[in-house]
Amino acid sequence: MLIRVLIxxxxxxxxxxAEAVVFRPGIEDxxxxxxxxxxxxxxxxxxxxxxxxVFEHLAGESVRFTLQPLDRTHFKxxxxxxxxxxxxxxxxxxxxxGRVKRDVNGFLxxxxxxxxxxxxxxxxxxxxxxxxxxxxxxxxxxxxxxxxVNFQATYSEYMSCVAGLLPVNYDQVARTAILFPSAQWxxxxxxxxRLDKIILYVKNDDSVHSIYVxxxxxxxxRRLLNRDLSKKRAEAVTEYLVNxxxxxxxxxTRFHGERYPVVKNxxxxxxxxxxxxxxxxxxxx
Numbered sequence: 001m002l003i004r005v006l007i008x009x010x011x012x013x014x015x016x017x018a019e020a021v022v023f024r025p026g027i028e029d030x031x032x033x034x035x036x037x038x039x040x041x042x043x044x045x046x047x048x049x050x051x052x053x054v055f056e057h058l059a060g061e062s063v064r065f066t067l068q069p070l071d072r073t074h075f076k077x078x079x080x081x082x083x084x085x086x087x088x089x090x091x092x093x094x095x096x097x098g099r100v101k102r103d104v105n106g107f108l109x110x111x112x113x114x115x116x117x118x119x120x121x122x123x124x125x126x127x128x129x130x131x132x133x134x135x136x137x138x139x140x141x142x143x144x145x146x147x148x149v150n151f152q153a154t155y156s157e158y159m160s161c162v163a164g165l166l167p168v169n170y171d172q173v174a175r176t177a178i179l180f181p182s183a184q185w186x187x188x189x190x191x192x193x194r195l196d197k198i199i200l201y202v203k204n205d206d207s208v209h210s211i212y213v214x215x216x217x218x219x220x221x222r223r224l225l226n227r228d229l230s231k232k233r234a235e236a237v238t239e240y241l242v243n244x245x246x247x248x249x250x251x252x253t254r255f256h257g258e259r260y261p262v263v264k265n266x267x268x269x270x271x272x273x274x275x276x277x278x279x280x281x282x283x284x285x
Contacts, residue, residue: 019140019141020131020135020140020141020142020143021135021138021140021141021142021143022143022144022145023047023048023049023050023142023143023144023145024047024127024129024143024144024145024146024147025045025046025047025048025146025147025149026048026147027147027149029046029048029147030045030147030148030149030150030151031045031046031150032044032045032150032151032154032155033045033046033154034154034157034158034161036157036158036160036161036164037161038059038164038165038166038204039058039059039165039166039169039170039204039205040056040057040058040059040165040169041056041057041158041161041162041165042054042055042056042057043055043056043154043155043158045146045147047144047145047146050069050070050144051067051068051069051070051071051144052067052068053065053066053067053068053146054066054067054068055115055118055119055158057161057162057165058165058169059165059166059167059168059169060165060166060167060168060169060172061169062112062115063112063115063116063119063162064109064110064111064112064115065109065110065114065115065118066107066108066109066110067107067108067110067130067144068107069106069107069144072105072106072107073106074106074132074134074142075102075106075108075130075132075134076102076134077132077133077134078099078100078101078102078108078132079099079100079102079108079130079131079132079144080096080098080099080130080131080132081096081097081098081099081100081110081114081118081128081129081130081131082094082095082096082097082128082129082131083095083097083117083118083121083126083127083128083129084126084127084128084129084145085125085126085127086125086126086127086148092126095117095121095126097114097117097118097121097128098114100114100130108130118146119155121148122146122148122151122155123148123151123152123155124148125148125149125151126148127145127146127147127148128145128146129143129144129145129146130143130144130145131143166200166201166204167197167200168197168200168201169201170201170205170281170283172197173197173198173201173281174280174281175278175279175280175281176194176198176278176279176280177262177276177277177278177279178191178194178195178233178237178276178277178278178279179191179272179273179275179276180233180275180276180277181275182218182220182271182275183221183229185229185232185233185236186236187236187237187240192240195237195240195241195244195279196244198211198241198279198281199241199244199245199246201281202246202250202281203245203246205283207283207284208250208281208282208283209250209282209283209284210250210251210252210281210282211241211246211250211251211252211279211280211281211282212252212254212278212279212280212282213234213237213238213241213251213252213253213254213277213278213279214234214254214255214256214277214278214280215229215230215231215232215233215234215235215237215253215254215255215256215277216230216233216255216256216257216258216260216261216262216274216275216276216277216278217229217230217233217257217258217274217275218258218261218265218271218272218274218275219258219261219265219271219274220265220271223257223258224257226257226258227255227256227257227258229257230255230256230257230258231255233255233275233276233277234253234254234255234277235253236277237277237279238251238253258274261274262274262276
C-alpha cells in the first residue's frame with residue numbers, strides 16, 4: 001500500500017514538474033537570513049520573483065511558517081505541501097506533509113507540526129514545496145519551493161536563538177489576573193510563578209514603562225471591608241514586584257473593592273473569578 005502511494009505521489013510530481021511554473025532559489029540565490037532576539041527568532045529565505053518564506057519562533061510559542069507571495073492572488077484554494085528530494089539526492093522519495101490554507105492576508109500559514117517537518121526536510125537537504133493548480137488561469141500549475149543549500153549553518157545559529165528565548169512574550173503577560181481565595185490576600189506559589197514570568201519579561205523589555213496593578217473583590221461581606229481586602233491584594237502584588245527588582249516608579253497600584261466584577265457575582269464559580277488582581281503592562285508604541 002505504501003509503495004502504491006509513493007508511486008502515485010511520484011507520478012503526480014512528475015506531471016506537475018512537466019506542466020508547472022516553478023519558483024525556487026537556485027544554488028547561487030540560496031541564502032537564509034536570521035533575525036535573533038530574546039523575543040523572537042525569524043529565519044527567512046527570499047524566493048526570487050515570488051516572495052519570502054519565513055519561519056518565526058516567538059518567545060513562549062512554537063515555530064510557525066508563513067509563505068508570503070508578492071502577489072497575494074495565488075493559493076485561493078490553498079496548496080499541497082510536499083518535501084521533495086533535490087537532483088543530487090537520487091532514490092529519496094517525496095513526502096507529503098499535508099494541505100495548507102491561505103489566510104485573509106493572502107499568505108500560506110503552516111501550523112507547528114508541519115513547520116517542524118519543513119525544518120527537518122531542509123536540514124536534510126530536501127526542498128519543501130507548495131503545489132497548487134492555479135497560475136493566473138493559464139492552465140499551468142504553480143510550484144513554489146525553498147532551497148536547503150546553506151541551510152545547516154544558519155540553522156545552528158537559529159537553534160541557539162531559540163534556546164535563548166524568554167519563556168513568555170508580550171501578549172502572554174500584557175494582561176494577567178491573579179486569583180485569591182475568599183477573604184485572603186496572600187500570594188500562592190502558583191501566583192508567584194506567574195508574577196516571576198512578568199518580572200522576567202519586564203526586565204528584558206525596555207519599552208515597558210508602566211505596570212498597572214488593580215485589586216478587586218467579590219460582593220460577599222460589607223462593601224468597605226471588600227474595598228480594604230482589594231487594597232491588601234493589590235499591595236501584596238506590588239510588594240512582590242518591587243521586592244524582585246521592578247522599579248517602584250513604574251507601578252501604579254489601585255483598588256476597587258466589588259465595583260468592577262468581571263462576571264456577575266451570582267455563583268461560587270463567578271465570585272472566584274472576581275476575587276482578583278489584574279496586572280496590565282503598558283509599553284511605548
